[in-house]
Amino acid sequence: MALYSEKVMDHFRNPRNTGVIENADGVGEVGNAKCGDIMKIYLKIEDDIIEDARFETFGCASAIASSSMATELIKKRPVSEALALTNQAVVEALDGLPAHKVHCSVLAKEAIEKALQDYYGKQDAADCQIQKWRRS
Ligand code: FES
Numbered sequence: 001m002a003l004y005s006e007k008v009m010d011h012f013r014n015p016r017n018t019g020v021i022e023n024a025d026g027v028g029e030v031g032n033a034k035c036g037d038i039m040k041i042y043l044k045i046e047d048d049i050i051e052d053a054r055f056e057t058f059g060c061a062s063a064i065a066s067s068s069m070a071t072e073l074i075k076k077r078p079v080s081e082a083l084a085l086t087n088q089a090v091v092e093a094l095d096g097l098p099a100h101k102v103h104c105s106v107l108a109k110e111a112i113e114k115a116l117q118d119y120y121g122k123q124d125a126a127d128c129q130i131q132k133w134r135r136s
Pocket residue numbers: 032035036037059060061062063101103104107
């Protein structure tokens with residue numbers, strides 16, 4: 001049996017959603033200290049819907065396939081669904097990953113979480129600014 005599923009190979013060879021979103025609403029970067037792979041996710045969010053999700057991944061085939069699939073799974077979906085995305089859902093959508101490569105899917109989940117934290121942080125900062133203007 002092949003080490004990687006056809007879906008993993010497809011998303012590795014033809015990754016979807018690569019690149020940067022200028023003026024992204026949320027950006028999350030994570031790395032794995034053991035393997036040295038780095039993943040950065042960019043989100044464009046409007047009315048609580050993820051209008052666009054892109055990534056830059058410096059890493060292995062599974063990390064690239066996981067980033068590609070994870071961005072596909074959250075695009076045009078509500079933020080709440082992106083928050084609930086599990087690495088297991090990414091693995092299943094890829095028709096599996098070898099056990100020693102499951103951490104690559106975890107990286108994708110963590111990068112999305114960080115991008116959403118960034119988004120909510122910016123929202124909070126904007127809300128604080130509005131409150132200050134109202135008080136002045
Ligand atoms: Fe570490 Fe793939 S080997 S993310």
